[in-house]
Amino acid sequence: MTTVHRENGRIAAYTKGAPEKIVERCTHALGNGQSAALAREEILAMAERMASDGLRVIGVAYRDWDSVPAPLAGEHLESGLTFLGLVGMIDPPRPEVKEAVQLCKTAGITPVMVTGDHPATARATALRLGILSEGGKILTGQEMSRLSPAEFER
Numbered sequence: 001m002t003t004v005h006r007e008n009g010r011i012a013a014y015t016k017g018a019p020e021k022i023v024e025r026c027t028h029a030l031g032n033g034q035s036a037a038l039a040r041e042e043i044l045a046m047a048e049r050m051a052s053d054g055l056r057v058i059g060v061a062y063r064d065w066d067s068v069p070a071p072l073a074g075e076h077l078e079s080g081l082t083f084l085g086l087v088g089m090i091d092p093p094r095p096e097v098k099e100a101v102q103l104c105k106t107a108g109i110t111p112v113m114v115t116g117d118h119p120a121t122a123r124a125t126a127l128r129l130g131i132l133s134e135g136g137k138i139l140t141g142q143e144m145s146r147l148s149p150a151e152f153e154r
Contacts, residue, residue, distance in 0.1 A: 001015065001016055001017060002014065002015040002016075002074065002077050002078055004068070004069075004072070004077070010064055010065065010066060011064070011065040011066070011067060011068055011069065012062055012063070012064055012065070013062060013063045013064075013065065013069070013077045013078075014060070014061075014062045015060070015061050015062065015063075015077070015078050015081060016058050016059065016060050016061075016087075017058065017059060018058070018059065018118070019043065019044060019047035019057055019058070019059035019086060020044060020047070020059075021059070022059030022060070022061050022081070022083065023038070023040050023043055023044060023059060023083065025061065025078050025079055025080075025081050026038050026061050026081045026082065026083040027080050027081065027082070028082055028083070029043075029082065029083040029084075030082050030083065030084055035082070038083055043059075043083065043086070046086060047059070047086055047118075048120055050086060050088040051117075051118040051119075051120035051121040051124070052120045052121075052123070052124055053088075053124060054090065054092075054121060054124035054125055054128065055088035055089060055090055055121065056088070056089045056090075056091055056117060056118070056121055057086055057087070057088050057089075057118065057121070058086070058087045058089070059083070059085075059086055059087075060083075060084045060085055060086070060087060061081035061082055061083050061084055062081065062082055062084060063077070063079075063080055063081050063082065093125065093128075093129060097129055098128075098129050098130065101129050101130050101131055102130060105130070111129075111131050112131070113125070113126050113129070113131050113132075116141075119138055119140055122138055123138050126138065
């Protein structure tokens with residue numbers, strides 16, 4: 001998502017999104033108030049560590065323009081960006097969820113969690129709730145879409 005703002009006589013476009021998508025659109029980073037080399041692998045490793053702690057992670061970047069850019073389209077606005085940083089947010093499940101998971105298991109029901117979160121965030125949350133055990137497997141939406149009906153049922 002990108003928003004465009006008039007700041008001090010210039011135009012600034014701020015973009016937020018999945019860290020891997022943001023990083024691929026950046027050419028450099030902002031470090032100590034100055035342009036710096038973009039350490040893609042380090043940024044993505046940090047995002048993965050944050051997600052593994054159960055955080056929802058968003059990458060943030062910007063681009064300055066002398067005047068309103070044309071066209072005002074994502075592929076134009078969201079290229080040549082300067083990486084600003086990562087934001088980690090916790091969105092904990094409601095307190096009653098863990099108890100509901102345990103009740104389901106006691107009744108012989110296998111709870112399943114479906115989420116749009118990053119796989120590492122989903123894993124951390126599912127482990128905390130008792131939906132997934134250590135070493136258990138998670139599937140992304142892309143992986144699920146490639147399953148045959150028999151594989152899906154299994």
